[in-house]
Amino acid sequence: MHSILIVDDEAGIRNMLLDYLESKYAVTTAEDAESALSLCDNKNFDLVISDVNMPGMKGPDLLSKIKKMHPSTCTVLITAYNVDDYIRLARKSNVSNIIPKTSPFNFAELDSLISGLLTKNIFGLKRYMLPQYTHLGEFCIRSSRDAKEVREACVDLLLSKLGVAGDMRLLVDEIVTNAIYHAPSFPDGTEKYEEFTEVNLEPHEYVYLECGFDPEKYGLTVVDNMGRLTKDTVLYKIERQMSGEGVLDDSGRGLHMSRLFSDRMIINIEPKIKTEVILINYFSHKYRGYKPLYINEL
Amino acid sequence: MLPILLTVLLFIVLVVCIGFAVLFFVARKDALFFKRSLTMKNQRHDTVITDKITLSKNQLETTFDAITDFICALDENLIITRVNKSYSQFVQIPIPKLLGQHCYEVFWKRSSPCEHCPALLTFANSKPVHKRTFKMPGKDRPLFFTIASYPVFGSDGKTTNVIEHIRDSTEEKAILEQLIRSEKLASIGTMTAGIAHEMINPLSGIAGTAANMLQMPEKYGLNEKGVSRVMTMLESSSRASAIVKDLLHLSRKEEGTSMLIDINSLVLKAIDSVQLKGFPIIEHKINTDPTIGRVLCDPIKIEQIIINLLTNAIQSILEKKAAYSREGKQFSGLVLIATQSQDGHVRIDIMDNGTGVPEAIKDKIFDPFFTTRPPGEGTGLGLSICQKIVDEHNGRIFFESAENFTTFSVLLPFHTTQEEELHA
Numbered sequence: 198m199h200s201i202l203i204v205d206d207e208a209g210i211r212n213m214l215l216d217y218l219e220s221k222y223a224v225t226t227a228e229d230a231e232s233a234l235s236l237c238d239n240k241n242f243d244l245v246i247s248d249v250n251m252p253g254m255k256g257p258d259l260l261s262k263i264k265k266m267h268p269s270t271c272t273v274l275i276t277a278y279n280v281d282d283y284i285r286l287a288r289k290s291n292v293s294n295i296i297p298k299t300s301p302f303n304f305a306e307l308d309s310l311i312s313g314l315l316t317k318n319i320f321g322l323k324r325y326m327l328p329q330y331t332h333l334g335e336f337c338i339r340s341s342r343d344a345k346e347v348r349e350a351c352v353d354l355l356l357s358k359l360g361v362a363g364d365m366r367l368l369v370d371e372i373v374t375n376a377i378y379h380a381p382s383f384p385d386g387t388e389k390y391e392e393f394t395e396v397n398l399e400p401h402e403y404v405y406l407e408c409g410f411d412p413e414k415y416g417l418t419v420v421d422n423m424g425r426l427t428k429d430t431v432l433y434k435i436e437r438q439m440s441g442e443g444v445l446d447d448s449g450r451g452l453h454m455s456r457l458f459s460d461r462m463i464i465n466i467e468p469k470i471k472t473e474v475i476l477i478n479y480f481s482h483k484y485r486g487y488k489p490l491y492i493n494e495l
Numbered sequence: 496m497l498p499i500l501l502t503v504l505l506f507i508v509l510v511v512c513i514g515f516a517v518l519f520f521v522a523r524k525d526a527l528f529f530k531r532s533l534t535m536k537n538q539r540h541d542t543v544i545t546d547k548i549t550l551s552k553n554q555l556e557t558t559f560d561a562i563t564d565f566i567c568a569l570d571e572n573l574i575i576t577r578v579n580k581s582y583s584q585f586v587q588i589p590i591p592k593l594l595g596q597h598c599y600e601v602f603w604k605r606s607s608p609c610e611h612c613p614a615l616l617t618f619a620n621s622k623p624v625h626k627r628t629f630k631m632p633g634k635d636r637p638l639f640f641t642i643a644s645y646p647v648f649g650s651d652g653k654t655t656n657v658i659e660h661i662r663d664s665t666e667e668k669a670i671l672e673q674l675i676r677s678e679k680l681a682s683i684g685t686m687t688a689g690i691a692h693e694m695i696n697p698l699s700g701i702a703g704t705a706a707n708m709l710q711m712p713e714k715y716g717l718n719e720k721g722v723s724r725v726m727t728m729l730e731s732s733s734r735a736s737a738i739v740k741d742l743l744h745l746s747r748k749e750e751g752t753s754m755l756i757d758i759n760s761l762v763l764k765a766i767d768s769v770q771l772k773g774f775p776i777i778e779h780k781i782n783t784d785p786t787i788g789r790v791l792c793d794p795i796k797i798e799q800i801i802i803n804l805l806t807n808a809i810q811s812i813l814e815k816k817a818a819y820s821r822e823g824k825q826f827s828g829l830v831l832i833a834t835q836s837q838d839g840h841v842r843i844d845i846m847d848n849g850t851g852v853p854e855a856i857k858d859k860i861f862d863p864f865f866t867t868r869p870p871g872e873g874t875g876l877g878l879s880i881c882q883k884i885v886d887e888h889n890g891r892i893f894f895e896s897a898e899n900f901t902t903f904s905v906l907l908p909f910h911t912t913q914e915e916e917l918h919a
Contacts, residue, residue: 209700216707216714277695298695300736301729302703304710364764454754457795 198223199315200240204233204259205248205275210298214246217304218311230254234262241267243315246296249276249283257283257290264291271314280487281439288432293492299484306461310491319465319493320473322418327411333358338404341396344373351408351417359415363478364458369406371451372419372474376404380423380472414460416477424470428494431464456488463491565602565661568647569614573598576656585663598659603631613644614657621646621654628664635854639665691742698736705729741876744883756794758841758907759783759834765801766832774809779830787836790907796884797907800892803877804845804903805830811849811901818850840890840906852896860894881905 200223205211211226218224225242227233229251237245245263247256260272272291276283277298287295294310305327313319323330334354336347348369355362374392381389381402390396398404401422408417434449435456452474456462461477559566565582567575575593583590586601598614599605608615613624623645631638641664649655708715708725717725762783790797812828819826831846852860859865863879885892890907 207696207700209697209704213700213703213707216704216711277699278692298699300695300698300702300732301706302699304703304706361767 199243200225201311202227202233202236202242202245203247204228204230204245204251204256206251207248210248210275213302214307217307222311230256230259233259237263237266242270244271244273244311246273246275249274249278249286249295257286257292260292261290273310273314278487280490284432284436284439284490287490288429288436293428293432293490293494295490297487297489299487301484303484306489313465313493317495319495320420320467320471322407322409322416322475325461325463325475325477326409326416327413330409330411332407332409334409335405335407338373338377338406339398339400341377341394344370344377344404347406348373351406355408355415355417359410361415361478361480365417365476365478368455368458368476369417369419371454372476373404373406375451375474376419376421376472380404380421380425382423382425413481413483414477414479416461416475418473418475420471420473422471424466424468424472426464426466426472427468428464428466428492431492461489461491464493466492466494468494564663567593567598567659567661569598569657569659570655571618573608573612573614575601582661602661603629613642614659617644617646617657618654621648628668633665636665638663639668687742691739694739695736698732698739702729702732702736705732738876741880744876744880753791754794755789755791756797757789758787758797758843759785761794761798762801762832762834762843765798765805768798768802769805769809773813777809777812777828777830779832782831782833784833784835787834787841788909790841790888790909792888792907793884797888800881800884800905801843801845803881804905805832807877807903808845808847808849808901811851812847813849815848815850836909837906839909841909843905843907844902845904846900846902848899849901851898851901852894857896861892 198221201218203211203214203218203224203226205214205226206228208228211228215224215226222244225236225240227236230247230253233245233247234254236242242263245260247259249256256274256276260274263270264272273294273296274283274287274292275296275298280295280297283295287293294314296307296310306325309325313324318324323332334351336351338344338347348366351369352362352366355365377396377398378390378392379388381398383389403422405420405422406417409415431452434452438449438453452462452464455474455476459476460479460482461475463473463475463477465473465475559577560580562579563581565585566579567582568577570576575596575598578590578593580590582602583593586593588596588601593601597608599608599612603609609629611627613627616624623643625643627642629640629642631640641662643660645658645660646654647656647658705725705728708717709722709729712718712722715721762781766779766781808830809828812830816826816828829848831844833844833846835842835844856865856867861878861882863876865879882892885905885907888907890905892903892905894901894903896902
C-alpha cells in the first residue's frame with residue numbers, strides 16, 4: 198500500500214482527504230510544515246499533498262525540503278487561491294501538479310492524479326475519465342495534410358455524437374501543429390521541419406489522436422512519439438504568456454491557449470519517448486473554482 | 496503857459512482812460528473765450544466717460560447673459576430687477592416679463608418665499624450666503640440647484656439689492672454619489688477578496704466531506720434522514736461557493752490574459768455556451784459585422800460579459816412570457832445580438848423584448864448584490880462584474896430601456912498597432 202502525507206492547516210480539508218483516500222492508501226496527516234518535516238524524518242512517503250498557504254513554512258518550501266530528503270517522493274500542492282498565481286513558484290520548487298480546492302471537491306480528478314503519480318502509469322485519455330468512458334474515435338496523422346482532415350473529422354465526431362466541441366477545432370490545430378513541427382528534431386536538437394510547410398512525417402514520427410467522453414465531460418488526447426517537451430519548458434511558456442510577455446509572439450501560445458480555452462489541460466511526458474496533451478471540457482461547470490495545473494514527467 | 500499844461504494833462508488822462516477801456520474790453524473777451532473752451536473740454540470728457548460706461552455695461556450684460564448659471568438681482572420683496580438669459584431660458588419666460596415678478600413664483604413655482612431663502616438671509620444680515628442646495632421635482636428625476644446670494648450696497652451702506660446665483664448641480668451630484676459609491680466599493684472589494692479566499696477553504700472542506708458522507712454513508716453511521724440532511728448541506732455549500740466565486744471576480748483585479756481576439760467569434764461562442772432552459776425556443780437573431788477588427792482583451796472575461804448579458808436578456812423574456820401566460824396572453828420573445836464598429840471601438844449590442852428595466856431601479860442595476868430575482872436565482876453580482884471587466888478593458892457598458900426593448904451595449908477599444916497609430 199502506498200503511503201500519503203497530507204499537510205493542511207484547515208481541518209476540514211485534511212479530514213476530507215483522509216476520509217476519501219484511507220481506503221486505498223496509508224494516509225497520515227499533519228497540520229503544519231514543521232510537524233510534516235518531523236514525520237518525514239522517520240518515513241519516506243510515496244506522495245505528499247501540501248496546502249500552499251499555511252502559518253509558518255509555506256507549502257512550496259516544505260515540498261522542496263522533502264524532495265531533497267527523499268528524491269523519490271511525489272509532490273502535489275493544493276490551494277484555495279488561484280492556481281495561476283503559483284505557476285512561477287511551482288517552477289521554482291519543482292512542483293508541477295497543483296490541485297484547486299473546488300466546491301464540490303473533484304474526487305475523481307484527485308484519484309486519477311494520485312494513481313498516475315504513484316504507479317507511473319500516466320498516459321491515455323481513459324485514465325482521466327470516469328469508468329463509464331465511451332471511446333469515440335482515434336486517428337493517425339502522418340503528414341501536414343492529414344492534420345487538417347483529422348482535425349475536422351474529430352470535431353465533426355464530437356459535434357455529431359455530443360452536440361458540443363467547445364474550442365476544440367482551434368486547440369487541436371494548435372496542439373497538432375506543435376506535434377508536427379516542434380516535436381521532430383535532428384540529433385543536434387534543431388527542429389526538423391519548418392512551420393506551415395508541407396510535411397510528410399517519417400513512420401516513427403506519427404501523431405496519434407483519440408477522443409471520447411464520460412457522463413460529465415468529453416476530451417481528446419494528442420500524442421507525439423518524440424518526448425521533446427519538458428515540464429520546465431511548459432511551465433516557462435505558460436508563465437511567460439500569462440504575465441503578458443508573449444502576447445504578440447507565438448512562443449507558447451498554443452499551450453497557453455489550450456489551458457485557457459479548455460477546462461482541463463493535462464500534459465504527460467516520458468522524455469525522448471512521447472508527449473501527450475490531454476484536453477477536457479466539462480458538460481456543465483459543476484466544480485466551482487480555479488483551474489488546476491497538471492504536468493507529469495516520468 | 497497854464498492852458499497848455501492843462502491841455503496836455505487832459506490829453507494824458509484821456510489816453511489812459513481809452514487804454515483802460517481797451518484793456519477791459521480785451522480782458523473780458525479773453526475771459527469769455529476761456530470759459531467757452533473750458534465747457535467744450537468738459538463736454539468732450541463727458542462723452543468719453545459715457546462711452547466707457549456704455550462699453551462696460553455692455554460687457555457686463557454680455558457676461559451676465561453668457562453665464563450658463565442662472566443669475567438675477569432681487570429687491571427686498573424678492574422681486575426680480577435684473578435677470579440673465581440662462582435664467583429666462585430655464586423658466587421659459589422672456590426677460591421683460593420676468594422683471595417685476597417674484598423669484599419664488601417664476602423659478603420655484605411657489606406662492607411664498609422658499610424656506611431658508613438665501614436672498615432673504617442676505618437682506619437680513621448683509622452678508623453673502625454660499626452654496627445652499629435646493630431640490631426641485633424634475634421630469635424624470637429630481638433636479639438639484641446650488642444657490643449663493645451676494646449683497647449690493649446702496650450709498651447709505653444698506654443692502655439695496657441681492658444678486659442670486661443659481662447653479663444646476665444635478666449632474667455633479669450624481670457623479671459625486673457615484674464616486675462615493677465606487678470608493679466605498681473599492682474598499683469593500685479589498686476586504687471581500689480576503690474574506691472570499693478564506694471562505695473557499697472551509698467551503699471546499701464542507702462540500703468535500705459532505706460528498707464523502709453521501710458516498711460512504713455506512714462509514715459515518717448515517718441513516719436515510721442523515722443522508723438527506725447532508726445532501727442539503729452539500730447544496731447549501733455549493734450555493735455559497737457560487738457567491739464566493741462571483742465575489743472574487745468582482746473584488747479582485749485578476750491577472751488576466753490579453754489576446755488579440757475577433758469579437759465576433761467570442762459572441763458566437765458565448766451564444767453556444769448559454770445553458771438556460773427555454774433559450775433554444777426563443778427567437779434570436781445575430782447580426783455581426785465581419786469587418787470589425789480584433790480587440791486586445793481577456794477573451795474569457797469578455798465571453799463572460801456576453802454570457803451574463805444574454806442570460807439576463809433571456810431571463811427577462813422568460814419572466815415576461817410567464818406573466819403573459821398567467822393572463823392567458825401570448826408572447827414571443829426576441830433577442831437581437833449585433834456587433835459593429837463605432838468611433839474606434841467595437842460595439843456589442845444585446846437587445847431583448849423582455850420585462851425591461853423599471854425606472855426606479857435604473858441607477859442601481861450595476862450595484863453589487865442588487866437583484867430583482869428571488870434568493871437562490873442569481874447572486875446579484877452579474878452586472879457589477881460586467882461593469883468591472885469593461886472598466887479593466889478601458890471600455891464602457893450602458894443600457895437603454897424603452898417601452899418594448901432593452902439594449903445593453905458594450906464598447907471596447909480597438910487594438911491599434913504602433914504602425915497604425917503613426918498613421919492616425
